[in-house]
Amino acid sequence: MKTTNKVALVTGSNRGIGFAVAKGLLKKGISVILTSRRESDGKEAVAKLSHENVCYHPLDVTSHESVDELATFVETEFGRLDILINNAGINYDTWQHVANADLTNVQETMDTNLMGPWRMTQAFLPLMQRNNFGRIVNVSSGAGEWSALTGGTPGYSISKVALNAMTISFARHVKGTNILVNAVCPGWVRTQMGGSSAPKSPEEGAETIVWAALFPDDGPTGKFFRDKREIQW
Secondary structure, three states, X not given: OOOOOOEEEEOOOOOHHHHHHHHHHHHOOOEEEEEEOOHHHHHHHHHHHOOOOEEEEEOOOOOHHHHHHHHHHHHHHOOOOOEEEEXXXXXXXXXXXXXXXXXXXXXXXXHHHHHHHHHHHHHHXXXXXXXXXXXXXXXXXXXXXXXXXXXXXXXXXXXXXHHHHXXXXXXXXXXXXXXXXXXEOOOOEOOOOOOOOOOEOHHHHHHHHHHHHOOOOOOOOOOEEEOOEEOOO
């Protein structure tokens, strides 16, 4: 699937916010690599998009082997990656508290929500550096703001605090290059995790993520956004 378009990869994009981000990027003329853990889910999502500039590849962000296979695919098929959206996330653990949390459960959450984006960024940063262009957007949450920490949803909240710290670290690591690294809180969105009572549609939740993925060369880096406005870590 050789293309002259910019190329974006969205993790966890078979449904919810990730699917809406893929759809939004396609509308902006970006070629999209849609990913999911289950191949049947991903291929169904690609069929729904019904667009010539989208392709599918399986991905489990908790697996080094899976990430490496995807990196090889992108290198072979495209020779570059312009946009990485680290969207895959799990486990809004409302039933736990920091004092009684099942740490095995917390560790599983961290492996997807923190280590997954870390693996992905390590795998694809060299491609971006080679081409001196990259936009990395980590999908975070208001639950990861320091001021929002209450002890509830410990696995999810602490994983998002750590993801924010990772965002700052990578942004500073590549400072001075044309690679911008930012985090976005999509807000409370009607997804499988957010539930049917949430005020935002997936498309509304995706809007700021797509916006941050398309920052110009002099755009911000190492920042945290909600509704296209910078917010505090």
